[in-house]
Amino acid sequence: MKKIEAIIRSSRYEEVKKALHDIDIDFFTWWDVTGQGNDTKHKTEIYRGTVRDTSYISRRYLSLVVRDVNLQKTIDCLLKTAYTGEVGDGKIFVSEIVQSYRIRTGESGDESLFNKD
16 A cells, blocks of 8 residues: 655646546545745745745645556546646655555555545
């Protein structure tokens, strides 16, 4: 099992979500985050008389745990649908998951990650 953490543009989230569902990756967690990338320098802009700091970038953070057999298709899906070709498209991180459990049934490992029905 692998954990995939992806930081993507908020504007690409709906397309990414649909594409993940299309490849039968239906369970993931997301939240809105703000960060600063390698290319961002401290910038301010004045909008309607208010000074705003524009050096921070609003992004969406996805967290998925997938079976090993689904790892590459999930990564390919994220790379394809989150891509715009512009600086700031995001990052994908993959790490090993030692064990998982489904609380309701007590199932563990791969069986805890999908419905058998």
